[in-house]
Amino acid sequence: MSELVIDGVGRTFPGVRGGKPTTALQPTSLTVPENDFVSILGPSGCGKSTLLRIVAGLDHPSVGKVVLDGREIRGPGPDRGMVFQSYTLFPWLTVEDNIGFGLREKGVPENERREIVADYIDRVGLHGFERHWPKQLSGGMQQRTAIARALANNPKILLLDEPFGALDNQTRGLMQEMLLGIWEREHKMVLFVTHDIEEAIFVASRVVTMSARPGRVKSIIPVDLPYPRHYTIKSSPEFSALRSQLTEEIRSEAILAAQEQ
């Protein structure tokens, strides 16, 4: 049974040129059981990306620890796949070589690698684009490739750092459905960082809201909407109720954050 435990994790960045140190994240605890899809929602500067980077092992906590399946995380690894907000496909590799990057690094034989890559090309709907360079793809296609690249490694947990943040609204909606479709079949742990309330509700089974500066967990709200979810659910009364509730939660934080700046 897989489980991610974030145990009192906080992060303080040292002051720049003798300035005061900045607390990006106050000690935060959160447990993510197997198959859980958690959205982390908060205004910018609430430390949600910092938290995700610590789980990925790209940043170190100042206090506390992150434990995945009983093992403390000390650095990045293929058991935690990550999709970034910026487009991070390797521009010198084709779509299929990008997706196969982690497998090659693991030493998976070529035949097997091809099969896995073809499977994920299918799942993210990139048929016919296997040999394209990332530059030739739209933003949405690049992020689909990035999701496939992270999943092809078969990680225990998928970390998504505002992956659809730079996409237009329509593409974003389709990407949410695609992501949800993949999760409904694969059932991995997912941590999904976003500042979009609707997005946070639509994909997740729980929404964690965070307060701003310094960041900490404000509330954890379960999303009791049935799976599989259809996009029409966004106009249901239950969805609207959740949206109003979360809007209130986040609004007060956003006002505070705006005042501080």
Added chain:
Amino acid sequence: MFRPFQPVGYGTRVLLGVGFFVFFVAFWSLATFGGFVSRTFLADPLTMVADGWYLLSQRGFLYDIAMTVWRVVGGFAIAALIAVPIGIAMGTYKPIEAMLEPFVSFARYLPASAFVPLLILWAGIGETQKLLVIFIGAFFQIILMVAGSVGNTRRDLVEAAYTLGATDRGIVRRVLMPANAPDIAESLRLVLGWAWTYVIVAELIGASSGIGYMIINSQALMATGQIIFGIIVIGIIGLISDALFKAVNQWLFSWRLA
């Protein structure tokens, strides 16, 4: 027509490019044939062409050209083979950078031409000395330029590779090297251009063949037509090698232009 970044058609581009060459030669002809400049100091274009033909057909100038090309390419290739790995190591590993960067920055300002007398004492006036001049001129420049490119690799690509399970060695081989290969090739193209300057300087002193040797000999004969022909040959070879380098880079790194 003169809007910033307004593109220009292919035909117009060629016309303008060739046109300026024509303008240049016309100006030169006017200065010489018009008697504004003494023939003793500046040959006219026709004398230059005649001198060039004389050099090629009677004096075996092709051999000199070949010698010069081989010296440039040889010295440059040796420098690149050693300097590129050092540059990659320097850009990747901060302790290596801390150790080598100050010295290399100092060494790159040492003019290669100033080493010529010293290198003649050390290595004589043979080929080794010529190659060493090119080597010194190119080596430190390549190291710094490669280290600079590698040091500026997009951090998010490195992070993405780490989250995909790349080892430290994998980061160097499968991210830093391919990501910077086009920039490294571009740096090599620039340095190769500079290497042409060094080779001529090396040949002006203590050589018995090469374009520079012909130029210094022609000076003694007041054969300005030959000197100008030699200089133009260097320009043409530079143009050709640059075009070849560019074509190879575009073919190798098509992902950048896609």
